Amino acid sequence: xxxxxxxxxxxxxxxxxxxxxxxxxxxxxxxxxxxxxxxxxxxxxxxxxxxxxxxxxxxxxxxxxxxxxxxxxxxxxxxxxxxxxxxxxxxxxxxxxxxxxxxxxxxxxxxxxxxxxxxxxxxxxxxxxxxxxxxxxxxxxxxxxxxxxxxxxxxxxxxxxxxxxxxxxxxxxxxxxxxxxxxxxxxxxxxxxxxxxxxxxxxxxxxxxxxxxxxxxxxxxxxxxxxxxxxxxxxxxxxxxxxxxxxxxxxxxxxxxxxxxxxxxxxxxxxxxxxxxxxxxxxxxxxxxxxxxxxxxxxxxx
Amino acid sequence: xxxxxxxxxxxxxxxxxxxxxxxxxxxxxxxxxxxxxxxxxxxxxxxxxxxxxxxxxxxxxxxxxxxxxxxxxxxxxxxxxxxxxxxxxxxxxxxxxxxxxxxxxxxxxxxxxxxxxxxxxxxxxxxxxxxxxxxxxxxxxxxxxxxxxxxxxxxxxxxxxxxxxxxxxxxxxxxxxxxxxxxxxxxxxxxxxxxxxxxxxxxxxxxxxxxxxxxxxxxxxx
Numbered sequence: 065x066x067x068x069x070x071x072x073x074x075x076x077x078x079x080x081x082x083x084x085x086x087x088x089x090x091x092x093x094x095x096x097x098x099x100x101x102x103x104x105x106x107x108x109x110x111x112x113x114x115x116x117x118x119x120x121x122x123x124x125x126x127x128x129x130x131x132x133x134x135x136x137x138x139x140x141x142x143x144x145x146x147x148x149x150x151x152x153x154x155x156x157x158x159x160x161x162x163x164x165x166x167x168x169x170x171x172x173x174x175x176x177x178x179x180x181x182x183x184x185x186x187x188x189x190x191x192x193x194x195x196x197x198x199x200x201x202x203x204x205x206x207x208x209x210x211x212x213x214x215x216x217x218x219x220x221x222x223x224x225x226x227x228x229x230x231x232x233x234x235x236x237x238x239x240x241x242x243x244x245x246x247x248x249x250x251x252x253x254x255x256x257x258x259x260x261x262x263x264x265x266x267x268x269x270x271x272x273x274x275x276x277x278x279x280x281x282x283x284x285x286x287x288x289x290x291x292x293x294x295x296x297x298x299x300x301x302x303x304x305x306x307x308x309x310x311x312x313x314x315x316x317x318x319x320x321x322x323x324x325x326x327x328x329x330x331x332x333x334x335x336x337x338x339x340x341x342x343x344x345x346x347x348x349x350x351x352x353x354x355x356x357x358x359x360x361x362x363x364x365x366x
Numbered sequence: 367x368x369x370x371x372x373x374x375x376x377x378x379x380x381x382x383x384x385x386x387x388x389x390x391x392x393x394x395x396x397x398x399x400x401x402x403x404x405x406x407x408x409x410x411x412x413x414x415x416x417x418x419x420x421x422x423x424x425x426x427x428x429x430x431x432x433x434x435x436x437x438x439x440x441x442x443x444x445x446x447x448x449x450x451x452x453x454x455x456x457x458x459x460x461x462x463x464x465x466x467x468x469x470x471x472x473x474x475x476x477x478x479x480x481x482x483x484x485x486x487x488x489x490x491x492x493x494x495x496x497x498x499x500x501x502x503x504x505x506x507x508x509x510x511x512x513x514x515x516x517x518x519x520x521x522x523x524x525x526x527x528x529x530x531x532x533x534x535x536x537x538x539x540x541x542x543x544x545x546x547x548x549x550x551x552x553x554x555x556x557x558x559x560x561x562x563x564x565x566x567x568x569x570x571x572x573x574x575x576x577x578x579x580x581x582x583x584x585x586x587x588x
Contacts, residue, residue, distance in 0.1 A: 206487070212491075242447075245448060247450035247489045248427065248449075248450060
């Protein structure tokens, strides 16, 4: 049984396809302006296993050809993320908070605290032993500490996004940043560059400011083992180290593909729904007159 | 400074007391003392308009609301220098996006036939929101977008003014108050007239000069 999860974020879109709950393939693309085209492009990237934009595939995928798969082959499709309501072919949509929790739980069974650092928001999520959300706090008002912030800084520093994490670790001098307002940080970084400050020091200073900010968010939900970071910024080793430094010995677990946690969670929810639907269909076929169709799925969230 | 001295036909040596203010106040080599931007703005505004009880100052990278007592003392104040929302840099970014010069934004926004609400507080997010408005089909008139931008800044300033317990009359100072669209939006939100100095950008420096004069008076009387 094939199920699909699709996570339309503000900056990136992921599609995950599961076969009976096992990861079959996934794709990760930059979110485009047209929602329909965007969701289809994410599916294309998954079935053809394209890795053009966000680096190589970090997870081992089964050696089966998936390029012939079509949307119609999916038993159930769940959309999530900020653009979840505009996926035309989805059977249902579920909030990204639930999906990230579910995905993180799949990657790291026993996870208790999740920090999701996405393109335009940042969330602290607490989950129970079943991977269900018990509490969450979200910042979507300010670009400070989001992927967008990182993109702006990478452009100013003139380094590719994947390099800013490792380079920041080479810092030798502390530069304190007074604010994490992306607008102010940008002008401060430009001024520092002119004064001859090293890229590593500037980046380390910014990572420090961001980690202080996300830590405050985490403290409000309460931090407990196991602690997982998801979202694109989890790939930035500089931020991860700074956050860990502040946690006093508590290590962060980073999923092999931190960006797909939401889509993966959605695909797992899709599997639940598909199984439920199949079970209902079977019982209906047994109980009711042969040939009578099951009630169409309305795709509503309970 | 040299320009001011030249206009007045004075030399620096003739100036008895110099007080600097603002973000760069510690880097003025010839200043004897420093005063915070907040106290200088309050001082300057009270000097210009003794009836004023609330000062809203909006500079390039900061904004502040100050409540004054009847004798011009600061009773309460809040400032924002951590976030670009509600500061001049917000307008600057929007002016570049919409290709309307800062000087024209105010007048242009008064032509609005409606207002497009800007829901993002963060300048970065507001930029993308404005882009999406610009590319809407049918296109939204630029004036309506500008009106929305001004409203969003005013909302933020109004919130700050409420926190200090705004009382009439209200004066707006700083470069952003040169924008007539902002002033009108603030007036409609307040339901009252907003005072604007002839040159709203010099109020801080004027306040500093008044403090310098006071210092001088004290020293001479000693």
